[in-house]
Amino acid sequence: MKYIESKKNDEIKQLKKLALTKNIRKTGTYVVEGFHLVREADQYEQEFVKLLVTEKYTEDRLVKKYHDIAVSISEDVAKELSETKTPQGIFAVLKVNNTDKISAINGKWVMLDDVQDPGNVGTIIRTADAAGYDGVITSLDTADFYQPKVQRSMQGSQFHLPIYRMNINDAITLAKESDLTIYGSEVNDQAKPYNELAKKDKFALIMGNEAHGVSQDVLNQADENIYIPILGQAESLNVAVAAGVLMYGLQTL
Amino acid sequence: MKYIESKKNDEIKQLKKLALTKNIRKTGTYVVEGFHLVREADQYEQEFVKLLVTEKYTEDRLVKKYHDIAVSISEDVAKELSETKTPQGIFAVLKVNNTDKISAINGKWVMLDDVQDPGNVGTIIRTADAAGYDGVITSLDTADFYQPKVQRSMQGSQFHLPIYRMNINDAITLAKESDLTIYGSEVNDQAKPYNELAKKDKFALIMGNEAHGVSQDVLNQADENIYIPILGQAESLNVAVAAGVLMYGLQTL
Structure with a gap:
C-alpha cells in the first residue's frame, strides 16, 4: 500500500481542493470522512475512487476490500484533510452520483x-x-x-x-x-x-x-x-x- | 469619548476573555454584538456596563444615551472583538442577570x-x-x-x-x-x-x-x-x- 507522509504531497493538495463546489463538479468526485460514512458508502454501493487511512485502519476488512485503491497516510495528512479537530483517520474519495437529471418525482x-x-x-x-x-x-x-x-x-x-x-x-x-x-x-x-x-x-x-x-x-x-x-x-x-x-x-x- | 485604537489594549484583552464561561461568571458580565441585540438590551432594560462603537455609530441616539460609558474603537478592535467576519462595529458589555435562583416555575x-x-x-x-x-x-x-x-x-x-x-x-x-x-x-x-x-x-x-x-x-x-x-x-x-x-x-x- 502506498504511503503518504507529507501534507504537502500533490495528491493531498488536490484532495483538499474538493472542499470547493467548482472542483467537486469539475472532477466528479467528493470526499467523505469517518468510519461510519465510509462504511455506509460501501453498503450503499457507491463508487470508490480512493480510500485513505491512517495506520490503525490498515488491517480493517473494508480497507482490504479496497486494497487496490487504498493509500496509507500519516496522522499529519489526516489532520490536513479533516473537517474535525480529532480526525478518525479514514477518508473515501467517491464518484459524484449522476443525479442532476430526473424525469419525474412523486410523493x-x-x-x-x-x-x-x-x-x-x-x-x-x-x-x-x-x-x-x-x-x-x-x-x-x-x-x-x-x-x-x-x-x-x-x-x-x-x-x-x-x-x-x-x-x-x-x-x-x-x-x-x-x-x-x-x-x-x-x-x-x-x-x-x-x-x-x-x-x-x-x-x-x-x-x-x-x-x-x-x-x-x-x-x-x-x-x-x-x-x-x-x-x-x-x-x-x-x-x-x-x-x-x-x-x-x-x-x- | 475615550478612543481605543489598538487591539492589544488591556481593556480589549479583558473583554476578549469574556468568551469563556469562567470569566463571565467571575466578572458577572458578558458581551452582546450587533445593533439589533444592543438595541434590544436597551429596550429590555438590561444593565449596561460599557458600550463600544466604531466611528459610524458615534452619533447614534443609543450611543448618546449611554455616553458616560461609551467608548470609541477602531475597526481593528471591532474585528478583534467580533464573532463575525464583517463586524457591524457595536458591542455592549452587560451585567449577567441574577437568574441562578428561582423558587417556582409554571407552564x-x-x-x-x-x-x-x-x-x-x-x-x-x-x-x-x-x-x-x-x-x-x-x-x-x-x-x-x-x-x-x-x-x-x-x-x-x-x-x-x-x-x-x-x-x-x-x-x-x-x-x-x-x-x-x-x-x-x-x-x-x-x-x-x-x-x-x-x-x-x-x-x-x-x-x-x-x-x-x-x-x-x-x-x-x-x-x-x-x-x-x-x-x-x-x-x-x-x-x-x-x-x-x-x-x-x-x-x-
Missing part, C-alpha cells in the same frame, strides 16, 4: 431555494431522511450537498434518499407535472398556519434563504403559502428548525 | 441536560421563545448561554424569556413541586411517539446531550419518555431540530 419532497449555510443544508436533508420524505431538490445557489461541511451535518443521508440539484423553477414544473401540491414557506402571519392544512400524500415543501426567505417569484408559483405561528417574541426560526417543524408537522396532520 | 418549560454545542443551545432557546414556552433551564454542563456563540444563535431571546442554569435534578424537583409533567426525550422506539400524547398545559420537556442523549438517571425521573418516530433511514435527528419538532408538536396536539 413528499423538500426543495431548498438558495439556503446558504452548509450546516443548515445538511441538517435539512438529514431531517428529510428521518421524516420519511421521498427526496430533496436544491436550487443552483443552495450550498452544494457534496461539500465537506454539508456531508458532516447530513450524516450519510445522501445514501438513503435521492438529492438533486437544479433550477428551482424546473423543480416546481416537475412537481406540478406529477400533481404535487406546492407549499411555499414564509415568515408571514397572512400565510396559512401549517397545522391547519388538510393532509396530503403528494407535495413539495419549499424552504428559503436564511436572510431573505423563499423568493417572491417562487412564492407566486406555490399552491399555498404556509407559516409556523410565532407564539412568543422571537422574530423568526432557524431555517433548519423551521424545516423540521414543517416536515414532521405535515406528516402528523 | 411549559424546556430543560437541557448537558447540550454541548453553543449553536444548538442558542437555537433551542430561540425556538422556545418562538414556540411560546415560559422558560428554559440549562444544566450545569450545558454550554453557558452567556457565551458569544450561544448569543449569536439565540438572537436576543434571553431578553424575552427567563433562562436559568442549575443542577438538572434540582430543576426536575422544581417542576414536580408545581405538578408539571416531566417528558424525557430519547431516540428509542420503545418510548411514546410525541404525537400520541394527551395535550397538557404544564410540562417540562427535557432534551439531551448530542452524543449520549438524556442521561438514564434523568429518564428514570420522567413521567413519560417520548420520541420522534424515524420514518426513513436516518439514525437520529440534530438535537436543535428534534427540540423544535417536539416543542411545536406538543403545542399543536
Whole structure:
C-alpha cells in the first residue's frame, strides 16, 4: 500500500481542493470522512475512487476490500484533510452520483431555494431522511450537498434518499407535472398556519434563504403559502428548525 | 469619548476573555454584538456596563444615551472583538442577570441536560421563545448561554424569556413541586411517539446531550419518555431540530 507522509504531497493538495463546489463538479468526485460514512458508502454501493487511512485502519476488512485503491497516510495528512479537530483517520474519495437529471418525482419532497449555510443544508436533508420524505431538490445557489461541511451535518443521508440539484423553477414544473401540491414557506402571519392544512400524500415543501426567505417569484408559483405561528417574541426560526417543524408537522396532520 | 485604537489594549484583552464561561461568571458580565441585540438590551432594560462603537455609530441616539460609558474603537478592535467576519462595529458589555435562583416555575418549560454545542443551545432557546414556552433551564454542563456563540444563535431571546442554569435534578424537583409533567426525550422506539400524547398545559420537556442523549438517571425521573418516530433511514435527528419538532408538536396536539 502506498504511503503518504507529507501534507504537502500533490495528491493531498488536490484532495483538499474538493472542499470547493467548482472542483467537486469539475472532477466528479467528493470526499467523505469517518468510519461510519465510509462504511455506509460501501453498503450503499457507491463508487470508490480512493480510500485513505491512517495506520490503525490498515488491517480493517473494508480497507482490504479496497486494497487496490487504498493509500496509507500519516496522522499529519489526516489532520490536513479533516473537517474535525480529532480526525478518525479514514477518508473515501467517491464518484459524484449522476443525479442532476430526473424525469419525474412523486410523493413528499423538500426543495431548498438558495439556503446558504452548509450546516443548515445538511441538517435539512438529514431531517428529510428521518421524516420519511421521498427526496430533496436544491436550487443552483443552495450550498452544494457534496461539500465537506454539508456531508458532516447530513450524516450519510445522501445514501438513503435521492438529492438533486437544479433550477428551482424546473423543480416546481416537475412537481406540478406529477400533481404535487406546492407549499411555499414564509415568515408571514397572512400565510396559512401549517397545522391547519388538510393532509396530503403528494407535495413539495419549499424552504428559503436564511436572510431573505423563499423568493417572491417562487412564492407566486406555490399552491399555498404556509407559516409556523410565532407564539412568543422571537422574530423568526432557524431555517433548519423551521424545516423540521414543517416536515414532521405535515406528516402528523 | 475615550478612543481605543489598538487591539492589544488591556481593556480589549479583558473583554476578549469574556468568551469563556469562567470569566463571565467571575466578572458577572458578558458581551452582546450587533445593533439589533444592543438595541434590544436597551429596550429590555438590561444593565449596561460599557458600550463600544466604531466611528459610524458615534452619533447614534443609543450611543448618546449611554455616553458616560461609551467608548470609541477602531475597526481593528471591532474585528478583534467580533464573532463575525464583517463586524457591524457595536458591542455592549452587560451585567449577567441574577437568574441562578428561582423558587417556582409554571407552564411549559424546556430543560437541557448537558447540550454541548453553543449553536444548538442558542437555537433551542430561540425556538422556545418562538414556540411560546415560559422558560428554559440549562444544566450545569450545558454550554453557558452567556457565551458569544450561544448569543449569536439565540438572537436576543434571553431578553424575552427567563433562562436559568442549575443542577438538572434540582430543576426536575422544581417542576414536580408545581405538578408539571416531566417528558424525557430519547431516540428509542420503545418510548411514546410525541404525537400520541394527551395535550397538557404544564410540562417540562427535557432534551439531551448530542452524543449520549438524556442521561438514564434523568429518564428514570420522567413521567413519560417520548420520541420522534424515524420514518426513513436516518439514525437520529440534530438535537436543535428534534427540540423544535417536539416543542411545536406538543403545542399543536
